[in-house]
Amino acid sequence: MKEIAVVGTGYVGLVTAAGFADLGNRVIALDVDKAKIEGLNKGQMPIYEPGLEEMVARNVAAERLIFITSYPEALKNAEFVFIAVGTPEGVDGEADLKYVRSAAISIAKAMVAPLIVINKSTVPVGTGDWVADIISSEQEKPIPFSVVSCPEFLREGSALLDFMNPSRTVLGSTDLDAAEKVAQLHLPLRAPIMITNLRTAEMIKYASNAFLATRISFINEIANICEELGADVKEVASGMGYDPRIGPHFLDAGLGYGGSCFPKDVKALAHMAAEKGRHPQLLQAVMDINLDRRRLLLERAENLLGSLDGKTIGLLGLTFKPNTDDIREAPALDLARQLVEKGIKIRAYDPEGMSRAKQALPEIEMAENAYELARGCDALLVCTDWNEFKHLDLVRIRDAMRCPVIVDGRNIYDPAQMAQVGFHYRGVGRGYGPDGEPENSSLKGD
Numbered sequence: 001m002k003e004i005a006v007v008g009t010g011y012v013g014l015v016t017a018a019g020f021a022d023l024g025n026r027v028i029a030l031d032v033d034k035a036k037i038e039g040l041n042k043g044q045m046p047i048y049e050p051g052l053e054e055m056v057a058r059n060v061a062a063e064r065l066i067f068i069t070s071y072p073e074a075l076k077n078a079e080f081v082f083i084a085v086g087t088p089e090g091v092d093g094e095a096d097l098k099y100v101r102s103a104a105i106s107i108a109k110a111m112v113a114p115l116i117v118i119n120k121s122t123v124p125v126g127t128g129d130w131v132a133d134i135i136s137s138e139q140e141k142p143i144p145f146s147v148v149s150c151p152e153f154l155r156e157g158s159a160l161l162d163f164m165n166p167s168r169t170v171l172g173s174t175d176l177d178a179a180e181k182v183a184q185l186h187l188p189l190r191a192p193i194m195i196t197n198l199r200t201a202e203m204i205k206y207a208s209n210a211f212l213a214t215r216i217s218f219i220n221e222i223a224n225i226c227e228e229l230g231a232d233v234k235e236v237a238s239g240m241g242y243d244p245r246i247g248p249h250f251l252d253a254g255l256g257y258g259g260s261c262f263p264k265d266v267k268a269l270a271h272m273a274a275e276k277g278r279h280p281q282l283l284q285a286v287m288d289i290n291l292d293r294r295r296l297l298l299e300r301a302e303n304l305l306g307s308l309d310g311k312t313i314g315l316l317g318l319t320f321k322p323n324t325d326d327i328r329e330a331p332a333l334d335l336a337r338q339l340v341e342k343g344i345k346i347r348a349y350d351p352e353g354m355s356r357a358k359q360a361l362p363e364i365e366m367a368e369n370a371y372e373l374a375r376g377c378d379a380l381l382v383c384t385d386w387n388e389f390k391h392l393d394l395v396r397i398r399d400a401m402r403c404p405v406i407v408d409g410r411n412i413y414d415p416a417q418m419a420q421v422g423f424h425y426r427g428v429g430r431g432y433g434p435d436g437e438p439e440n441s442s443l444k445g446d
């Protein structure tokens with residue numbers, strides 16, 4: 001059993017805190033957001049993540065997990081402190097490190113004994129050294145400490161599963177002894193552990209996210225070509241995925257990537273490259289292709305309806321991916337904003353993302369479920385591939401709509417079945433005729 005403090009109780013911090021407590025450690029999770037900590041102390045989760053509430057409750061009851069706002073209290077007995085604060089996008093695309101700086105200063109002022117500071121936030125290469133400098137200069141009296149980079153690879157929506165079954169643990173430090181102590185903490189997870197230097201560990205995180213984003217933009221480029229040539233990108237991706245050199249993951253063509261990580265991390269990596277005089281052409285193309293997806297979906301709806309003026313558009317899904325309530329950089333929100341700007345009426349339904357989306361864009365009218373959403377809509381745009389959308393009663397949806405038009409930004413439906421039910425349906429890259437248009441695609445002249 002180790003004494004661990006976790007700074008930041010967002011998606012990463014809360015999962016890290018609950019996960020290490022579940023492994024039998026004593027964990028103090030700290031946040032500067034008083035309301036969040038008060039809620040957590042009442043058993044209210046600030047985020048939706050499958051299994052999180054139960055895991056938190058179990059470990060709070062066993063007195064292995066507590067939530068506080070005081071740094072001195074959190075660090076009193078801690079041997080390890082994880083930094084898991086946000087690193088949002090700055091004005092020029094760089095990562096904004098103000099929360100990391102503030103956490104490092106608070107740690108420096110509150111620490112009373114030797115400490116291993118572990119950085120889990122995604123931070124630009126070189127930040128580990130910068131954090132070490134801040135702590136040294138802000139300490140009131142010198143107390144030994146080490147900084148270890150331990151980038152986080154969990155996926156929202158399966159964060160606890162990923163915590164307990166990581167693909168790997170990457171650790172970077174100039175202090176091998178500290179890195180090995182952090183490795184010991186991770187041993188029960190039985191994943192490969194790689195120890196390298198600080199900057200390389202930081203770079204592994206950016207390179208991994210940029211590569212996954214690149215796969216998504218790659219398959220979207222292929223989808224565009226499939227549409228022109230009459231091939232089906234879903235089948236193309238399956239056929240490619242059997243090749244062990246390629247693998248099946250992150251080859252889903254559609255509306256592109258979003259969320260709190262890929263957009264900002266690809267941008268931040270491109271920014272780091274540009275700052276050093278490099279021209280990150282591939283990363284730029286990845287970002288451009290991704291933004292284009294949103295335009296493409298709107299154009300597709302417009303083509304099917306003739307014009308969007310005076311129409312009501314329904315968004316099936318608001319979160320950037322299923323099984324989360326996170327709407328940060330969600331393509332659906334961007335689409336909704338663009339439609340609202342054009343004066344088009346927007347309705348939406350999402351199993352978990354509606355309250356956050358309503359705060360971000362009050363103009364969206366929320367529906368209680370997908371059938372309620374369909375009522376009076378001229379077109380539905382599928383923006384998130386929640387499982388429940390895959391199993392809707394399509395006849396009921398068709399009958400509720402003013403026009404049976406579906407633009408499927410996640411390719412969750414079968415074009416042949418949709419045509420059979422009587423929808424004017426378009427997915428993305430799905431083997432249309434040689435002219436790139438499906439037979440029943442246009443309502444113009446209906």
Ligand SMILES: NC(=O)c1ccc[n+]([C@@H]2O[C@H](COP(=O)([O-])OP(=O)(O)OC[C@H]3O[C@@H](n4cnc5c(N)ncnc54)[C@H](O)[C@@H]3O)[C@@H](O)[C@H]2O)c1
Pocket residue numbers: 007008009010011012013030031032033036084085086087099102103106120121122123152153154155156260261
């Ligand atoms: N969300 C993900 O899926 C994911 C995955 C891998 C890595 N990451 C990275 O992990 C980091 C955290 O991401 P997140 O999604 O958990 O962020 P988040 O915004 O959900 O949570 C950050 C938390 O830190 C708190 N905080 C800010 N400043 C603080 C301070 N000085 N002291 C204490 N608490 C403070 C905030 O109040 C907030 O609760 C980011 O760098 C992100 O890029 C995120």
